[in-house]
Amino acid sequence: MTLGVLHHLIEAEEATDVAAMNALLPAIKFNGGGHLNHTIFWTNMAPNAGGDPSGAIADAINEEFGSFQAFKDKFSAASVGVKGSGWGWLGYCPKNNKLAVATCQNQDPLQVTHGMIPLLGLDVWEHAYYLQYKNLRADYVKAFFNVINWSNVNERLETARKSAGH
Template identity: 85%
Template sequence: MAAKDLYIAALEKKLAELSGIEVDQIKKNQLANASSEARSIREMAEYVDSIQVKQAGQAVAGQVNPQVAAMFVHIKAELGEERGAHSLPPLQYDYDALEPHISATIMQIHHTKHHQGYINNLKAASEKLVEAEKANDIAAMNSLLPAIKFNGGGHLNHTIFWTNMAPKAGGEPTGAIAEAIKKDFGSFQSFKEKFSGSSVGVKGSGWGWLGYCPKDDKVAIATCQNQDPLQITHGLIPLLGLDVWEHAYYLQYKNLRADYVKAFFNVINWANVNQRYEAARKAAGH
């Protein structure tokens, strides 16, 4: 056995001693968790494909759920994309730029595979929505809502997430968002503890958020399941989002979500969060 192989074998043995889990099992767990979101994306694609649009004149009258249109409105506000014309937004940094806090492997898979998967499904759902509208099939339109919400939310949430991070970032915020956090949470440390606790505590897959409430002119913490968009779910304008689906951290942090959340604070792009906050306040007339 070559010296390199002996060295790797020794490292794997030590890892097994420290973790109590054989390396082969760790690798299997990594693959299983990395594929969990891919499976969800695939199942949603199959769901969209299964929806049958009735022929024109056969549809039953009714009302289209307003969340269908709202989802596309929020996407256009963030990305400037018209309904159905969706594409993967480029990152403003290299895949390895957030290391050691978030690995290049995670970033590349997350961006080019998972995010792209949501976009592919959203475009397919949009095409079927056009077909349903032409046939005036209200039932089919409403049946598409779960796919539009899941995939549209996945596209929107991830787009915000990428901009919320930056190399050589982190630390404490400055400017208007810093004042808002101090006013509504008492201190940055208090906010950090509450945001971290909420994000770690998300049951299953979902997101932790800092959002802005236009009505109360306050910032607030909220969580969403799966890819549910913050604004539709809680009425808050998204400022800072943290993806706590296992695919976002498992390859690097295993099942230690709390360590991943802690590391996230080293890459937060507070300039972007502040820009979002000031724009939201201005739009709300404050």
């Protein structure tokens, strides 16, 4: 979030100016969501990572999607299918203790948009892949599976389950 937006928010809060606070929400959602999404994205990857998941995340993927390959197919199709700029996600739904694949437009945070806790996020904004993959988003999505840090995704799932009381 830019310092200007934050400064304006503080001023609006101090003045109890609800209209000004509401006017700032799109910038807060965009910039704050971008920071949050990218923080997750960068920790979801690691050198010499990838491969099949193990542990709790593997069990949850198999339970929800039937197999790791079925999950990969669903996650890939959703991520490739984002219209314009956005994100592909594997999220945890605390209400029913299940995983789900979802997408978000622009920098919208998964938790705000879908009520799910983000576990694995893929930036499908063109800037994320254009230099190496040009307009071949599907190739970029396929390559993402070679760098997924499943240990990080496992930690996120365990934390999410604990915070939801599961």
